[in-house]
Structures are given as structure tokens and as C-alpha cells.
Amino acid sequence: xxxxxxxxxxxxxxxxxxxxxxxxxxxxxxxxxxxxxxxxxxxxxxxxxxxxxxxxxxxxxxxxxxxxxxxxxxxxxxxxxxxxxxxxxxxxxxxxxxxxxxxxxxxxxxxxxxxxxx
Numbered sequence: 008x009x010x011x012x013x014x015x016x017x018x019x020x021x022x023x024x025x026x027x028x029x030x031x032x033x034x035x036x037x038x039x040x041x042x043x044x045x046x047x048x049x050x051x052x053x054x055x056x057x058x059x060x061x062x063x064x065x066x067x068x069x070x071x072x073x074x075x076x077x078x079x080x081x082x083x084x085x086x087x088x089x090x091x092x093x094x095x096x097x098x099x100x101x102x103x104x105x106x107x108x109x110x111x112x113x114x115x116x117x118x119x120x121x122x123x124x125x
Contacts, residue, residue: 051084051095058083059096067103 042061049058060068072082083099090098 049083050080051087056095058099060099064100064103067107068099071103071106 042063044059044061045065046057046059047065048055050056068082069079072079075082077085083095086098086102087095093101
């Protein structure tokens with residue numbers, strides 16, 4: 008037989024209060040975890056669509072497009088045409104990841120990358 012927790016005069020249970028769950032604030036996270044998701048409209052092919060990506064992915068995608076001599080919308084159109092499944096945002100993230108994985112020597116070496124292995 009289990010005992011029910013006793014209640015005080017206010018009808019509240021006696022004993023310690025549950026500890027609140029601490030969720031790191033935007034400023035407390037490190038590196039890539041600090042990046043917020045940004046939704047942007049972009050023309051892909053001949054239609055306008057919205058893509059939600061973390062800011063770091065937008066930045067890297069712009070850099071890759073620049074390095075390839077393409078407009079951002081041209082690069083996104085290529086990614087869209089080549090994806091086999093999944094949504095466009097996921098396809099872009101995978102593309103950026105693969106591009107950076109193929110060329111680790113071109114990645115900037117700053118405090119956000121310190122201690123991270125490719």
C-alpha cells in the first residue's frame with residue numbers, strides 16, 4: 008500500500024517543489040547551436056518558395072554560390088533539381104554539409120571550430 012503525499016493547509020503537497028527545467032538561452036549556447044532559423048523567400052526555377060534554414064547554413068550557402076560563380080537562386084535551383092527525397096531545406100543542409108566535408112581545408116579556423124574534428 009502506498010502513502011499519498013500529505014497536503015498543507017493551502018491544499019498543496021508537502022515536500023520540495025519540483026526543480027524547473029533549465030533551457031539554455033540563445034546567448035548561452037555555443038557555436039552552431041546559437042544559430043536561429045530564418046525563413047526566406049527565394050525564386051527557384053520560375054516559382055517563388057520559402058525556405059527555412061539556420062543562419063549558418065544561409066551564410067555557407069551564399070559563400071558556396073559565390074565560390075561557384077552562381078547566384079544564390081541558381082544554386083538552390085540546382086539543389087532542388089538534384090534532390091531525390093525530403094524537403095528543400097533538408098536538401099540544402101545536406102548539400103552544404105557535403106560541400107564543407109569535401110573541402111575541410113577551406114573552412115575558417117576560428118573559436119567556433121576550435122576543438123571540433125571534421
